[in-house]
Amino acid sequence: MTTTKAYKGIAMEGIIASWYAKTTVKDLNRHKLMARQMAKLIPAHGKVLEVAPGPGYFCIELARLGDYQITGLDISKSFVEISRRNVAEAGVKAEFREGNASDMPFPDDTFDFTFCQAAFKNFSQPVKAIAEMYRVLKPNGTAVIVDLRHDASPEEIEREIKGMGLGRINEIMVRWTFKQMLLKTAYSLDEMQAMAAQTPFKKWTIDTEGVGFQVRLEKQA
Numbered sequence: 001m002t003t004t005k006a007y008k009g010i011a012m013e014g015i016i017a018s019w020y021a022k023t024t025v026k027d028l029n030r031h032k033l034m035a036r037q038m039a040k041l042i043p044a045h046g047k048v049l050e051v052a053p054g055p056g057y058f059c060i061e062l063a064r065l066g067d068y069q070i071t072g073l074d075i076s077k078s079f080v081e082i083s084r085r086n087v088a089e090a091g092v093k094a095e096f097r098e099g100n101a102s103d104m105p106f107p108d109d110t111f112d113f114t115f116c117q118a119a120f121k122n123f124s125q126p127v128k129a130i131a132e133m134y135r136v137l138k139p140n141g142t143a144v145i146v147d148l149r150h151d152a153s154p155e156e157i158e159r160e161i162k163g164m165g166l167g168r169i170n171e172i173m174v175r176w177t178f179k180q181m182l183l184k185t186a187y188s189l190d191e192m193q194a195m196a197a198q199t200p201f202k203k204w205t206i207d208t209e210g211v212g213f214q215v216r217l218e219k220q221a
């Protein structure tokens, strides 16, 4: 059955978006480390697209590391507002637009680098989203997808949650969300492999990292 919903599961609007922004700001280290890792893959002054940036914390940390032209595309009106506010408060430059990962409002060959973290499992048309990353990338551009692995063990999940530095109540809520929602929609490495193979990308690698995986796809010239 095909779905016409732009997202899988609950839409992240209003108080859900605000709760997510307040909870994950305590986990800024994740974004700092990831921004440092990703900056190594981006050319100087490169054009960067973050697909589904949520509150925009990764964009902010990346903007602090170099003179990149950063754009975020999110389906949630609330997150577009929150990320614009967060970027203004941080005093860095990044633009945010409302739109669907599976039907991006950008011309072909626009970006040097696309990044998508903790969001891919929420896309109702994931193969189309990867194909859109290919379309909007310039030749020789790279797309990175980071997300939770379906087979992450209970011990790995617990270690991840403890590392977030949350209070007791938020820790309980995040643990419940992992078990009842996130793990159910998360993909296995084989599923990621099969989806990438249905897109125009010809070259990619998949690595596991803690509770998640990182897929790096290259658009060959």
Ligand SMILES: C[S@@+](CC[C@H](N)C(=O)[O-])C[C@H]1O[C@@H](n2cnc3c(N)ncnc32)[C@H](O)[C@@H]1O
Binding pocket: 006, 007, 008, 012, 024, 051, 052, 053, 054, 055, 073, 074, 075, 076, 079, 099, 100, 101, 102, 116, 117, 118, 119, 122, 123, 124
């Ligand atoms: C769990 S949040 C992750 C946010 C951020 N990447 C992070 O690491 O904190 C998932 C994000 O995916 C967005 N999203 C879900 N479906 C989408 C779609 N089809 N197109 C664009 N954004 C989408 C949501 O609005 C939300 O911002």
